[in-house]
Amino acid sequence: MNISVVIPLLNEHESLKELHDWIVSVMQSNSFSYEILFIDDGSTDNSWKIISELNDSNPNVKGIRFLKNFGKSQALHAGFAKATGEVIITMDADLQDNPDEIPELYKMITEHSYDLVSGWKKKRYDSVIAKNLPSKLFNWAARKTSGVKLHDFNCGLKAYSNAVVKHIDVYGEMHRYIPVLAKNAGFTNIGEKVVKHQARKYGHTKFGMNRFINGFLDLITIWFVSRFGKRPMHLFGALGVIMFIIGFGFAFYLGLDKLFFDPTGRLITERPQFYIALTTMIIGSQLFIAGFLGELILRSKRHQQRYHIKEALNIA
Numbered sequence: 001m002n003i004s005v006v007i008p009l010l011n012e013h014e015s016l017k018e019l020h021d022w023i024v025s026v027m028q029s030n031s032f033s034y035e036i037l038f039i040d041d042g043s044t045d046n047s048w049k050i051i052s053e054l055n056d057s058n059p060n061v062k063g064i065r066f067l068k069n070f071g072k073s074q075a076l077h078a079g080f081a082k083a084t085g086e087v088i089i090t091m092d093a094d095l096q097d098n099p100d101e102i103p104e105l106y107k108m109i110t111e112h113s114y115d116l117v118s119g120w121k122k123k124r125y126d127s128v129i130a131k132n133l134p135s136k137l138f139n140w141a142a143r144k145t146s147g148v149k150l151h152d153f154n155c156g157l158k159a160y161s162n163a164v165v166k167h168i169d170v171y172g173e174m175h176r177y178i179p180v181l182a183k184n185a186g187f188t189n190i191g192e193k194v195v196k197h198q199a200r201k202y203g204h205t206k207f208g209m210n211r212f213i214n215g216f217l218d219l220i221t222i223w224f225v226s227r228f229g230k231r232p233m234h235l236f237g238a239l240g241v242i243m244f245i246i247g248f249g250f251a252f253y254l255g256l257d258k259l260f261f262d263p264t265g266r267l268i269t270e271r272p273q274f275y276i277a278l279t280t281m282i283i284g285s286q287l288f289i290a291g292f293l294g295e296l297i298l299r300s301k302r303h304q305q306r307y308h309i310k311e312a313l314n315i316a
Helices: 013-029 047-058 072-081 101-112 130-146 162-165 176-186 210-228 230-260 272-300
Strands: 003-009 034-041 063-066 087-090 118-122 158-159 190-194 309-313
Touching: 003 013, 003 072, 003 101, 013 034, 013 047, 013 101, 034 072, 047 063, 047 309, 063 072, 063 230, 072 087, 072 176, 087 101, 087 162, 101 118, 101 158, 101 190, 118 176, 130 176, 130 210, 158 162, 176 190, 176 210, 210 230, 230 272
Parallel strands: 003 034, 003 087, 034 063, 118 190
Antiparallel strands: 063 309, 087 158, 118 158
């Protein structure tokens, strides 16, 4: 199969038929073999009913329905697990991503050997204050911390080789950082393509300003995981040893001072350096233990299921 189109959605029943027809038109005009996987992330409208109807009329349509809203990352993770295409295309269900971009994205993966190609909505039809400016700041921070030179990390329209989606683990709210996850997994040939962005035709956005706060917190997380996720002792152990040495140095100084220079003076416990030494050594020991526990957790962690499927259509 040439292409798997993975579409996570939440309450987008108005746009699904139009999006489906548009994708099918593109696939047929380019003679692609394809599948469309709709991942219903706990919709409360008629989205699943429409997906079921599309599945009845088009055997290339598949669907997964979650018991409740687990989030976009979990929806993508489920879609990636079931996708069988040579190239996997992700797009949002709100018609703001243009399916006409699919042939060129497919060509960049298959003919130019990219592992991942991310869309860049260079011209946007969103609010400048509510989305554009925070998005620019967010993308700048992501470029600086990750080393991945993309202009639009959070663009829903992306193309992946099959190997990429089978080797990355999208969890929490890490869908924003899939290119970074791919780089950390060893897929370094990451490209970018300017894509058309369209104004929302139906409904309203499901994301508020809090997504930028969460995005920056996740950015700190992925920076930490990228650098120290496989070796927590290198961070916590090093900090712990440094702080313990500082505390021990204060304690050693106080001991020498009391023994040789001020044996009849005030007690050691009356001096502030004693509490600095004690606190620093305790914190250093705790940091070292945290690094040690992190290493133990890494060696014993097990894969945990993050979503629960209620229904599935045409999924092997």
